[in-house]
Amino acid sequence: MFLKIKNKQIGVHFKNRFTLFNNIKYAFKLNINTFSFFLGNPLSWNKKINNSDIYKFKYYLNKYNIKTDYIVPHSSYLINLCSSNIFNLIKSIKLFIKEINLCYELDIKFINFHLGSNDLRNININKCIDNVINILNNIINKTKKVILVIENSAGQDNAIGNNIIDISKIINNIDNKSRIGLCIDTCHAFAAGYDLRTLNKCDDFFLYINKIIGLNFLKVIHLNGSIYKYFSKLDKHSMLLKNNFLGYAVYYWIMTNNLFNNKPIILETPNSLKWIEELSWLYSI
Ligand SMILES: [Zn+2]
Numbered sequence: 001m002f003l004k005i006k007n008k009q010i011g012v013h014f015k016n017r018f019t020l021f022n023n024i025k026y027a028f029k030l031n032i033n034t035f036s037f038f039l040g041n042p043l044s045w046n047k048k049i050n051n052s053d054i055y056k057f058k059y060y061l062n063k064y065n066i067k068t069d070y071i072v073p074h075s076s077y078l079i080n081l082c083s084s085n086i087f088n089l090i091k092s093i094k095l096f097i098k099e100i101n102l103c104y105e106l107d108i109k110f111i112n113f114h115l116g117s118n119d120l121r122n123i124n125i126n127k128c129i130d131n132v133i134n135i136l137n138n139i140i141n142k143t144k145k146v147i148l149v150i151e152n153s154a155g156q157d158n159a160i161g162n163n164i165i166d167i168s169k170i171i172n173n174i175d176n177k178s179r180i181g182l183c184i185d186t187c188h189a190f191a192a193g194y195d196l197r198t199l200n201k202c203d204d205f206f207l208y209i210n211k212i213i214g215l216n217f218l219k220v221i222h223l224n225g226s227i228y229k230y231f232s233k234l235d236k237h238s239m240l241l242k243n244n245f246l247g248y249a250v251y252y253w254i255m256t257n258n259l260f261n262n263k264p265i266i267l268e269t270p271n272s273l274k275w276i277e278e279l280s281w282l283y284s285i
Helices: 020-030 051-063 086-105 125-142 164-172 186-191 199-212 249-255 272-284
Strands: 009-014 035-037 110-113 147-151 180-185 218-223 264-267
Touching (some): 020 035, 020 272, 086 110, 110 218, 147 164, 147 218, 199 249, 218 249, 264 272
Parallel strands (some): 147 180, 180 218, 218 264
């Protein structure tokens, strides 16, 4: 087991575990306070979560003394808030609201989501961003408390959110600023053309975010390696210490920076057998 010698909250994303309370048991086994999971099958429109699931989730949180402050569920892969297909867009909004309400019931502070993609490639990016701003403002009005955390994308398949400027336009135009946040995924940023291979470049990147959005909106970090080279626009995570074109500077930068104290830092690396090794390595930095 690793030693938590720094004031950092590092955890992992439980990709294949769809039973709410099992995630808690597994987090306890791994000795982590922060983690991410899907609120049911991420490839199904039907979320079947009943009261007994909610009860068990809360029971195990209490039993293992895990707080919800650093738990950041990941929304469904099906949600596309930029879809030009109206049926798909309505389904996406409904499902997203359902997931936010579930987080509220579970006393969870954050939900992490992707903006989606300009799927039919027939609307201009600025129009797309305006639509998303309206949609998010409406969703925020219809739900309570949970902070909607936008994750930057790698830019593949016309995904919106690879450009930090686009995300800044969205965040800056959300009426209720207490309900919106940003998640930076290191693999996606690198794939989208933000070089993070030296400490100076990391400085530049986060100063840039501070300038156009404000680092107070940065709520969550996804710490991943990249299987593909710089500016590939491909979203394929590698382990931190193997087959990683991103290098190690960004991990040093994050682990030694007070800015990330007590913020959820979540690994979405592909090999769960390497998690303990990766967590130990990060805490040893
Ligand atoms: Zn991510």
